[in-house]
Amino acid sequence: MGSEQLFGSIPPNWEYKTLGKACAEGGGDIQTGPFGSQLHASDYVPVGIPSIMPQNIGDNRIIEDGIARVSLEDAQRLSRYRVRVGDIVYSRRGDVEKRALVRNHEDGWLCGTGCLRVRVGEKNVDSRYASYYLGHPNVREWIVRHAHGATMPNLNTSILAACPFLVPPLPEQRAIAHILGTLDDKIELNRKQNETLEAMARALFKAWFVDFEPVRAVGAQFIAPDIAPDSMDTRNPGAINRAPTHWPPHILDLFPDRLVDSELGEIPEGWEVVALGELVEAVKGRSYKSEELVESETALVTLKSFARGGGYRSDGLKPFAGTYKAEQVVHPGEVVIACTDVTQAAEVIGRPAIVRSSTRYRRLVASLDTLIVRPKDFRITKAFLYFLGGTEAFVSHTYAHTTGTTVLHLGRDAVPSFTFAKPPAQLVQKFDALAAPVLERIQATEQESETLAQLRDTLLPKLISGELRIKDAEAFLKGRGL
Incomplete structure (x- = not known):
């Protein structure tokens, strides 16, 4: 696999190596994070050294929101797993093609359980170049193709070490x-x-x-x-x-x-306690089949369209060629709420996002994971509704109205039954x-x-x-x- 070439003709002074060889020549290596036996759930603390988990790996950057932390003592005990500036972190399972470059303020954090760390060293390879190279579509496809597992891809150090790596002059x-x-x-x-x-x-x-x-x-x-x-x-x-x-x-x-x-x-005098259902219309999105997820001018707003902790992600859209109802079309600026989530995370369910226009699709449709919430009249606006949905009271209320063991589902009355003090x-x-x-x-x-x-x-x-x-x-x- 090391001699495999991922591109056509290349400039004459560029050369292929394996990623493992490039790391070794630079004084670096590829290693896994600590196993569960070395770091238990009970070891995490509210304040301490951040521990990078698969869910913290974004688009070539580490997402700090909600990151787990370990004590300084545990970080020192696991010092061989602490990352340096220029390291690249991968998930060992699931979305194995995503990676994150460690930047200055993340120096000394922990490469957590479920992750792999690539260190190219300091001699022949620029770490920022390496992180971009590993984001090339051909390289991402190679990694996914060689990852083990039919339903859940698994990545290991041997696979990453064998990845073809194109090295231009420094x-x-x-x-x-x-x-x-x-x-x-x-x-x-x-x-x-x-x-x-x-x-x-x-x-x-x-x-x-x-x-x-x-x-x-x-x-x-x-x-x-x-x-x-x-x-x-x-x-x-x-x-x-x-x-x-x-x-x-x-x-x-x-x-x-x-x-x-x-x-x-206590509420302001003259303000009225009302149920949100009196002021908004809640429209459930469209269920879909995998064969309907084909290229078209329409896309689905899915669970992946919600950022962790709330907010919108345009990269979560899925192309869609099925039918839908007119009221399931989502217009830019409208408020949507996530209807499902996995129990281990529970970071998006019941939380709002504001949909924005897409440069790729002409039309957006809410999926079954998405609830469109529309004001009925002037007594409530989209901006008011969005920020109301981000309050602790709303998030707690909707979470209390979920069902499920491994997958959470938002109850039908979760949003309409929320009560609050309505201002004039x-x-x-x-x-x-x-x-x-x-x-x-x-x-x-x-x-x-x-x-x-x-x-x-x-x-x-x-x-x-x-x-x-x-x-x-x-x-x-x-x-x-x-």
Whole structure:
């Protein structure tokens, strides 16, 4: 397998090796993470050294949200499994073609149970180039084809070591990594900006509709410390740190001056406790068969369209050529909620996402894993509904209305039966006027990132195979302002 070539003709000064040989020559190696006998579930702690699990492997990056942690003592005990900058982490089972490059702030984390670690060393191979090479479609296909297991692919060190590895001269490796990394850096910058923007809007929702801070400010002359709503400058996410300390009078005028008892506890006077089902229409998605998942202009919004912990992923769409009802069509900007999940994770069920337009498909349809939630009238808006769905109360309520042992299913009444303190329509509209532009900005940035990812995925195989040379790629990006 080591002499196998994955591409056609290559530049004369490039050469094939196996990945194992390239690692050994560079002073690196390929090894598995600790086995279950070395690290038990009881060893994980709330605060400690992050341990990278298969679910933490994203698109060439480590997803830190919800990551497991071990104590410093256990990390030292398992020091041979700690990762360094430039290491590449794989899952040993399941989605074995995905990999993640270890970056500076992840240095010293643990390669956890269920993962493999590739270390190319520091002599002849640039680790960033290696991580992009391993993302080439031909290489990914090779790894999947050689992984053991019909229903659940399994990867091991021998398979990865035998993977054909194309090695350009080191300066060219670095140039390829720089070009592709420029696109990835912009995508990552967009992601962080969106996180900040959404955190601002979520903080405002919590202050107004969960903690009732303006009511307390009116009733007790309380000065709210964190966020003033008119400071939500979508052009400058850092503005949240410079927000004035007082709620503006025109905002305070929208709130009553006291809280009263209710079945939910204290709520603002005049607000009504209602069930969400009175204000929204919930539409279940379409079931489908595998033979219907063929290329067409239509795609299904599936369980994979939900990011861990909530939010939307455009790469979770599945092409679909079956029939569907008109109400099962999902339009950009609509709120959807995940209806299923695996019990071990339970990270998406009952959580909302806002669907965005697709550059690949003309039409999106909700799958059986997806519930479309639509406001019935002006008393609730999409922005209000989305942030309401992200509150602890909503997540706890929907999770309490799930059934199943290995796979969780959301009960039919989970969403409609959720009760909350409904503010006056005027206040809902005021929140929408502030939050909707933030969500639109987030949507536009995500769309830009999707375009950048497509550009990266177009350039990657051409650069890795030598079909496109560095100068041509640099000119290509420069012409697009990158």
